[in-house]
Amino acid sequence: MTRKDTPTALDLPMVTPLPAATQKYFDICQDKLGMVPNVLQAYAFDIDKLNAFTTIYNDMMLADSGLSKLEREMIAVVVSSINGCFYCLTAHGATVRELSGDPKLGEMMVMNYRVADLDDRQRAMLDFSAKVTTDSRTIDDADRQALRDVGFSDRDIWDIASVAAFFNMTNRVASATDMHPNEEYHAQAR
Numbered sequence: 001m002t003r004k005d006t007p008t009a010l011d012l013p014m015v016t017p018l019p020a021a022t023q024k025y026f027d028i029c030q031d032k033l034g035m036v037p038n039v040l041q042a043y044a045f046d047i048d049k050l051n052a053f054t055t056i057y058n059d060m061m062l063a064d065s066g067l068s069k070l071e072r073e074m075i076a077v078v079v080s081s082i083n084g085c086f087y088c089l090t091a092h093g094a095t096v097r098e099l100s101g102d103p104k105l106g107e108m109m110v111m112n113y114r115v116a117d118l119d120d121r122q123r124a125m126l127d128f129s130a131k132v133t134t135d136s137r138t139i140d141d142a143d144r145q146a147l148r149d150v151g152f153s154d155r156d157i158w159d160i161a162s163v164a165a166f167f168n169m170t171n172r173v174a175s176a177t178d179m180h181p182n183e184e185y186h187a188q189a190r
Contacts, residue, residue, distance in 0.1 A: 007038035009178035012045035019047055025054070035182045037091065039170075042179055060166045066156040067125075067163070070099040074122065075129045075163045077109040082133045085171035090181035097189035106189065121150045125160055132164040 006012075018026065022044065029036045043050035061072050073095045080088035089110050097106030108116040113126050124146050131139055147157050173179070 007042040007179055012042075014041060014044040015047055018044065022047055022050065033184075035184050038179060038182050039087065039091070039174070042177065056166060060159075060163050065159045066153055067159050070096065071122065071125060072159075072163050073099060074109055074113070074126060075160065076167045077106075078113045078126045078129050079133050079164050079167040080171055081110055081113070082130060083168065083171040083175070085167075085174050087174040087179045087181045088167060088171055090185045094185040094188040101189075103190050121152070124150045125152070128157075128160055129164040132161055133168055 015022075017023070026036045026040065029040065040050065040054070043053050061069070061076075065072070067075075073092050076088060076092040077096055080092060093106050093110045096109050097103045100106065105116055113130075118126070128139075128143060128147055131143060144154075144157055147160065148154075152160070
């Protein structure tokens with residue numbers, strides 16, 4: 001199949017003109033990131049769906065939390081690595097490289113977080129996120145206690161589970177629609 005000049009393999013054209021608030025959001029992305037992420041363009045066929053996605057994303061990744069932005073991005077990459085999500089591995093791998101200042105860490109997160117030099121807190125957080133992704137029904141008190149033992153609060157555990165769950169959902173949508181990352185991500189923070 002020949003790839004169209006669209007963010008996904010689906011023929012879902014972006015609403016035009018965009019509502020003023022959406023256009024403002026896209027303009028902010030362009031100014032801050034140098035691009036409008038394809039995931040936002042993909043959802044722009046339905047402004048209500050785009051708004052729902054951005055509300056949840058902004059809450060999971062940018063709101064106040066006991067987890068740092070880097071930690072949340074690390075969760076996104078580990079979940080995406082397990083799920084093989086090309087879009088999220090590329091986009092969030094670039095963010096891990098940028099936030100950590102360590103391109104090698106970004107690559108290790110994409111390939112196999114277990115080879116990275118992580119502290120006990122990060123390792124426990126990512127092991128829990130991996131289990132949320134691969135076998136969430138077996139999570140028990142011992143798994144939650146392992147997070148508490150390295151300093152996570154119950155609210156932090158909620159946030160770890162929520163970020164992991166969010167990326168499990170978005171990975172599946174991105175993969176099912178053949179969503180491709182913006183080209184700019186490939187060269188960032190290398």
